[in-house]
Amino acid sequence: MTRPLVAGNWKMNGSRADAQALIAAIRADMQGLDAVDVAVCPSFVLLPVAAQALASSTIALGAQNVCDEDEGAYTGEVSGAMLRECGCRYVIVGHSERRSLYGESDELVARRFMAAKRHGLVPILCVGETLEQRDRGETETVVERQLAAVASAAGSDAFEAAVIAYEPVWAIGTGKTATPEQAQQVHAFIRDYVSRRGGEGVRILYGGSMKPANAADLLAMKDIDGGLIGGASLDADSFLAICRAAAQGA
Numbered sequence: 001m002t003r004p005l006v007a008g009n010w011k012m013n014g015s016r017a018d019a020q021a022l023i024a025a026i027r028a029d030m031q032g033l034d035a036v037d038v039a040v041c042p043s044f045v046l047l048p049v050a051a052q053a054l055a056s057s058t059i060a061l062g063a064q065n066v067c068d069e070d071e072g073a074y075t076g077e078v079s080g081a082m083l084r085e086c087g088c089r090y091v092i093v094g095h096s097e098r099r100s101l102y103g104e105s106d107e108l109v110a111r112r113f114m115a116a117k118r119h120g121l122v123p124i125l126c127v128g129e130t131l132e133q134r135d136r137g138e139t140e141t142v143v144e145r146q147l148a149a150v151a152s153a154a155g156s157d158a159f160e161a162a163v164i165a166y167e168p169v170w171a172i173g174t175g176k177t178a179t180p181e182q183a184q185q186v187h188a189f190i191r192d193y194v195s196r197r198g199g200e201g202v203r204i205l206y207g208g209s210m211k212p213a214n215a216a217d218l219l220a221m222k223d224i225d226g227g228l229i230g231g232a233s234l235d236a237d238s239f240l241a242i243c244r245a246a247a248q249g250a
C-alpha cells in the first residue's frame, strides 16, 4: 500500500502571521496521522517563516515552482538550491495556473521538473484537462502529452521518486469535483503511463475542490494516493479532516 501524501497548495495567500497561525493550528492536531505524509506549500517569501514554524515537526515544506536554470540572470525566478536552503522537500511544477495564466509550456514544465530532481527536491507534477478538452473526449490525450514532455526530456527513469497530481482544470477553485470514478479512470491511465517509465511507486494525488465532504470517497479509489489541496488547505480543520480521510484509507 502506498503511503498517502496530502499537500496544501496555499497559492498566493496569507501573511507571515497567517502562515505561523495556520501551521501552529495544524501541528496542534496531528494525532492519528502517522500513516500519512503531510506537506504545506506556501509562497516563496513565506518559506522561511513556515520552515521556522515547522521546526521538528513531521510536516514537510514545499514550494510552488522552481527555476529550470541553476543560477544567474533569471529575474523573478527561484532556484532549486535556494529552495533546498529554505528547507523544502517538495516543489509543485506545471500547476495549471502557471500553464494557463503565465504561459508555461509543457517543455518549460519538463525543464523545471528536471531542475527539481537535480536539486534533490521531489517534484509534484500537475497535469489535467480543461472542461472543453474533457467535453471533446481529449482528457487522456492532454494528460499523455503533458506526461510525455517530461518523459522525453527526463529519460527512461523520468518519474522515479516523483509525485504526480491530477488536477482537472474545471475542478480547481470551482466547487466542482471530479467524481471518484472520473478521477480513478484518469489516475489509472497515469499509473500505467508512469509505471512504464520508472514510476512504479509514484504517488498520484487528486486536486480540484477536494474538501472534507468528498475526500473519503475520492481517497478510497485504488489509484488515488492523496490530495493536492487548494482552498481547503487554508483552514486547519478542513485540511486536517482531509488528512484524516487519507489516514483512514491507508
Ligand code: 13P
Pocket (backbone or CB within 6 Å): 009, 095, 167, 171, 172, 173, 174, 175, 207, 208, 209, 210, 228, 229, 230, 231, 232
Ligand atoms: P482547490 O482545492 O481550491 O480547488 O485548488 C486545487 C489546486 O489547484 C491545488 O493545487
